[in-house]
Amino acid sequence: MAVSGGKRLRLGEILINAGVLNDEQLTIGLNKQKQTREPIGEILVKLGFVTEAQIRHALELQYGIKSISLKSRIAPEIVHILPESVIRQFQVLPVGISGVTLAMVDPTNFMALDDIRMRLKGVNIQPVVVTEAEFSEFLRNMPKTPEIPRAGSGPLKEEHSRPHSPLAHVPHATIGGLGGLDESNPTQLSASILTNALKRQATEIIIEPQENETVVRYRIDGLLFRETPLPAKIAQGLVSRFKVLADLNLTAGQLPQSGVFTYSFEGRPIKIFINSVPVNFGQMMTLRLYDSVHLNDGTLDSIVLQPEVAKNLKAMILKKSGLILFNGPLGSWKTTLMYACLKELVKTNRTLVTVEVRAAYDVPGICQAMVSDDLPAMAVLDAVVKQRPDVLMVPNLNDPLIANQLVQIALSGCLVLAGVNTTQGVFSEAIDRWKVPPRTFANALAGIVTQRVTRKLCSCKVAFQPDTQTLEYFRTLNRTGTIYRPVGCPACNDTAYHGQVGIMEVIACNPQIRELIAKGISKARLALFARQMGMMPLYDYASWLVASGHTSLEELSKADVFETAAEGVCPTCGQNEAQCKCNK
Incomplete structure (x- = not known):
């Protein structure tokens, strides 16, 4: 941190000491500031006296922390960790999920830091400094907070009523898979994965990070189906998006975590339980889907x-x-x-x-x-x-x-x-x-x-008569002995089973x-x-x-239902009738 006699140096003084600005240029800039009320750094850049990179370097010296540029794309789901009103009030912006990196125009605003720590309990805040000019430019083009999906006429909130962290209402994916999605947008991708799973009546979604890809599996009718693999680089953003929805600590990546949130699908609430565990290439996550229609019906x-x-x-x-x-x-x-x-x-x-x-x-x-x-x-x-x-x-x-x-x-x-x-x-x-x-x-x-x-x-099943022994057995249950074999049709995706x-x-x-x-x-x-x-x-x-x-x-034949047992049991001792001595 740049100090002189125990006092933090001003931005202009740091630039002069660095040899990139002279006293006359600073005076011109200060006079201009009295007229426009713009930040001195922005004025000096507009006048051509310094570059934005030199301003950022000076801010690093002034505050003793790293600087950041907002010109690179920031994922919307990270920005919306905080309400827009807080972002504008304190001139702060979440820009990363590795400990929640927080870009600040004034990193000495301890009131802002305390407020955000209260909002993101348990999360390690890592402040970085940003120029006021870049921050103002970002605000002019900041993506809007997605609307909360609605169930019926009322808003559907997340399980913990987390303010301003709703699941985006985005176009649904097709049933055929996850191909064609914007993989750089975790908000859209997460919503599409959920909607795709619910359309196919999946009960679980499993996200597995691998070295060269991200594997997504759906559990449908008790069996796992693998979807089109996604790039390995999106795994962290995808898992973090679900953690944000469940109000979990984004910095606890080395610990198992569990949480719950609610998602709106076709006008009804779906409860989603998530569990994550660190594995060799990131975090594996399982989402269990509880559709209220199953219980209601x-x-x-x-x-x-x-x-x-x-x-x-x-x-x-x-x-x-x-x-x-x-x-x-x-x-x-x-x-x-x-x-x-x-x-x-x-x-x-x-x-x-x-x-x-x-x-x-x-x-x-x-x-x-x-x-x-x-x-x-x-x-x-x-x-x-x-x-x-x-x-x-x-x-x-x-x-x-x-x-x-x-x-x-x-x-x-x-x-x-x-x-x-x-x-x-x-x-x-x-x-x-x-x-x-x-x-x-x-x-x-x-x-x-x-x-x-x-x-x-x-319903595409076909009736048939099995071998003689099996036929006689089933005649005791349905009189005809006729049973059904699986076939397959478009309605069941040629699996022959549905539900x-x-x-x-x-x-x-x-x-x-x-x-x-x-x-x-x-x-x-x-x-x-x-x-x-x-x-x-x-x-x-x-x-x-x-x-x-x-x-x-x-x-x-795949179910664990047929147990080997004796033909009879003694009601007195519970032993095989052939072995018991109660009546002997």
Whole structure:
């Protein structure tokens, strides 16, 4: 920093000391300034006494920080990190996302710096100096803040109501892919990727930075489809755009991050959960799309297609107390089904409360308590229990302490719905991982819902009769033995499948089942015992879907639904009937 006797030198003095300006030229410039009120640097450049580069160098010496030119293009999504009113008031401009580089006409304006640090909490601000002439020129041509997309007649705001950081309302991409987009504009590109995914009914978008390209994949009907690769250089800008929308710290690129924002598509709000993680060539990001239309149109009967299974589930959720565990792998519709159950219970005039990190759906008649860094799950759960809700839902149960607390809440007289991500069954989770005593777990349990999903046949399917053995088996389910094979047509992009269908197993606990669980019965044996009592195991439900024409045998062969089990189970000890000694 250029100082003399502890006092910062003025711009004119720095230019004179550098030998690029003399006293007479400075006097002419100062007299001109009295008439025009323009910045002295701009006047000296107009008079031809100095160049803009010399002014920038002098400003670096004056303030002791780097200077920057605004003549190169600055991405609109970076500019609009701050409201235009703040940019004009403080004469500042965001120009980079590596720590949010902030161009300032007066870097000593500490009031401006404090205000911006409050707006961008947790973000490291790196001031650089810019000439007032270049700043004024940029303001005259500054891109306008994009309009907020609207859902219906009201504005659609982001999840955290971040001011002046909306998703741009831009022309939509075609369904065929991402080719032909302006790859230099992350705002347009991000919106086009989202719209393209939603048109194709994708549930996830995965952005993978590679050494020579950026890979974008859509998860559609449970399968990943790779789009046209994008240049490697756009990965950072694209990820940063989504982070801005989710109100995340742009400087925390070396840390995993998660957030949520809302996007308007065809007049309805879409909640989008994002997760990023640093990888070798940048940041990998996954966006999970929660379309409200799926829940609004979804009922228990439309999700659980088998009438008897749907009837059993409806009866189970009408119980006054107990723990109902919804288990299955990620993406098996557990949260969707639990919300459909709550929608059914809204009609019963009961108090319904959920405890979630982020609410995937907004449902009238349901209170949703949010977990945060400042309010951990156990604290939220304790506060909710004091409200004495009739029904409590925890969509993602992965903490043994929370699990044990939910068991006690269920035993105290509340109906608890909890989702568990597992492919091994809830017994191993509850007894081995949660360390819940088997007898206590059995007493609390009201029922178990096991879920899988498989692709649904498109209407282009063709009926056929399989081999004799298969034909005879399916005759017991649909009388004809006829099933359907996949074909493919333009409507399903020649995949032969369109959408997904759930595979459900609903086991309602009774005294006999509780006794078997307390004795440590295996999941496979419990399913067989439940079958003897008239309940439908997962593999029987899957066969019913094939017999009803919802899916194909080829598709079910990929699903984890057929378990090896004994032909019978002793109702007393839960062992294979051929091995038990109860009746011998």
